[in-house]
Amino acid sequence: MRYVPWLTGILSVAIISAMSFMVQPAAMAMEDEDCLGCHGDKSILDSGDNLYIDPATFAATTHAAVGCTSCHESVSDDHPDDGVKPSRAQCGECHDDIAAEYKKSGHCECATCTSCHNPHKVRNPNVVSGVDENRPCAQCHDAQETIDQHATWLPRTKLHLESIPCIACHTGSKDYMITLYIQYQHAPKKFSKSSEAAVVGTRLATYKELASLSHGKDLEKLLDRNGDGKISLRELKKFNESLKPYGFRLWGMFMPEKVTHSYQILDNRWDCSFCHASGSNAMQKSYIALPNEDGTYKRLPIERGAIMDTLFGTPNFYMLAVTRNHLVTVLGLLIIAGGAVVPLVHGTLRFLTRHNRKGSDHDKG
Numbered sequence: 001m002r003y004v005p006w007l008t009g010i011l012s013v014a015i016i017s018a019m020s021f022m023v024q025p026a027a028m029a030m031e032d033e034d035c036l037g038c039h040g041d042k043s044i045l046d047s048g049d050n051l052y053i054d055p056a057t058f059a060a061t062t063h064a065a066v067g068c069t070s071c072h073e074s075v076s077d078d079h080p081d082d083g084v085k086p087s088r089a090q091c092g093e094c095h096d097d098i099a100a101e102y103k104k105s106g107h108c109e110c111a112t113c114t115s116c117h118n119p120h121k122v123r124n125p126n127v128v129s130g131v132d133e134n135r136p137c138a139q140c141h142d143a144q145e146t147i148d149q150h151a152t153w154l155p156r157t158k159l160h161l162e163s164i165p166c167i168a169c170h171t172g173s174k175d176y177m178i179t180l181y182i183q184y185q186h187a188p189k190k191f192s193k194s195s196e197a198a199v200v201g202t203r204l205a206t207y208k209e210l211a212s213l214s215h216g217k218d219l220e221k222l223l224d225r226n227g228d229g230k231i232s233l234r235e236l237k238k239f240n241e242s243l244k245p246y247g248f249r250l251w252g253m254f255m256p257e258k259v260t261h262s263y264q265i266l267d268n269r270w271d272c273s274f275c276h277a278s279g280s281n282a283m284q285k286s287y288i289a290l291p292n293e294d295g296t297y298k299r300l301p302i303e304r305g306a307i308m309d310t311l312f313g314t315p316n317f318y319m320l321a322v323t324r325n326h327l328v329t330v331l332g333l334l335i336i337a338g339g340a341v342v343p344l345v346h347g348t349l350r351f352l353t354r355h356n357r358k359g360s361d362h363d364k365g
Contacts, residue, residue: 030068030069030075030076030077030079031067032064032067032068035053035068035075036053036055036058039051039052039053040052040053040054040055040058053120054120056293056294056295057120057121057294057295058120058121059294060123060127060292060294060295060296061119061120061121061122061123062122062123062124063119063120063122070089071088071089071119072086072087072088072089073087073089074086074087075087091113091114091117091119095113098261099113101260101261101262102261102262102263104262105261105262105263105264106263106264107261107263110140111140115136115139116136116139117136123296125255125256125257125258125259127296127297127298127299128296128297130163130164130165130179130181130253130254130255131181131204131253133165133166133167133255134165134166137166141166146161147161153270162251163251163252163253163254164253164254164275165253165254165255165256167256167259168254168255168256169266169269170263170264170265170266170269171256171259171260171261171262171263171264172260172262172264172266173256173257173258173259173260174256174257174258174260175256175257175258176254176255176256176257177254177255177257177285177286177287178252178253178254178255178285178286178287179252179253179255179286179287179288179289179299180236180250180251180252180253180286180287180288180289180302181204181205181250181251181253181288181289181297182204182205182210182243182248182249182250182251182290182291183203183204183205183248183249183250183251184203184204184205184209184247184248185247185248185249204291205248205291206291207219207291207292207293209248210222210290210291213246219290219291220290220298220300222239222242223235223236223239223288223290223300224300225238229300229301230300230301230302230303231288231300231301231302231303232302232303233302233303233305236250236288236302236303236311237311240311250288250311252286252311254275285301285304286301286302286304287299287300287301287302288300288302
């Protein structure tokens with residue numbers, strides 16, 4: 001075959017152009033750093049509140065792993081100058097099983113996924129607090145009305161709504177456990193949607209506040225004093241006592257590990273034993289959640305046992321065969337002893353005075 005220099009040149013240019021065209025979309029694709037360069041700058045708030053994305057918050061989400069353009073595919077290298085509104089992926093494209101489950105619930109008629117979940121802030125249940133879980137509910141369900149509705153059948157309503165996320169009773173969630181959080185206990189007690197927390201106005205301790213107590217050490221060192229990676233009941237009690245002078249306390253939430261989207265009212269949730277099970281079954285897994293700098297929480301396992309009794313002496317309930325309340329035990333023993341002493345003393349006195357009674361009976365005869 002005859003060598004033609006000009007033909008070779010043309011073919012080379014064609015091949016290079018084709019290769020450039022093939023790699024062009026990848027080169028033009030926006031990286032997360034490019035997106036957050038603008039959307040992570042608070043000055044963008046002047047153009048709309050929903051345009052700002054906190055970089056640290058987004059980095060802690062499950063969506064950060066897939067990247068911005070996975071959901072906003074139409075974003076080009078010319079954005080926003082091209083005037084094209086970015087496309088938005090439908091949640092069901094990835095979460096098809098959850099979408100199918102949610103479609104069967106009553107909530108799907110009045111709320112979309114993003115009504116409850118901000119895709120730029122979404123997190124797994126194991127790195128959020130019970131207070132965080134309740135915030136989406138409080139957007140539609142007035143807090144005071146919620147108290148009033150539950151008070152018709154639920155004793156100590158306020159206490160329960162402080163200790164149980166809505167989804168614990170109103171979904172088919174599974175694998176429940178107690179998760180302790182550090183609260184600022186002098187927060188306002190008004191229960192309203194406008195309060196900093198979604199329930200009873202309580203406020204969670206921040207990383208910065210707890211870091212000042214640890215004097216530069218890891219927050220874990222405040223609890224795990226022997227460095228074995230988990231918290232004993234004794235360590236937990238000492239830590240709770242050390243918090244009181246600073247206005248903090250530990251508070252327990254009855255949290256589900258696996259969350260479902262089948263919002264409903266379940267019959268077994270009316271049964272007190274669903275939470276207050278007696279015997280060894282009540283020795284559930286427990287964790288303490290410590291805040292991270294990015295707003296998430298790190299959970300540390302706690303020794304199995306009656307943690308509420310360890311912390312508070314169970315002032316609000318007494319679980320037979322599980323909790324050990326010294327005061328209640330002493331009172332119970334006194335009642336039993338009193339019941340035994342009365343007939344014993346009475347019988348002893350009658351025995352000692354039997355001769356006197358005989359003489360008295362003889363005189364009467």
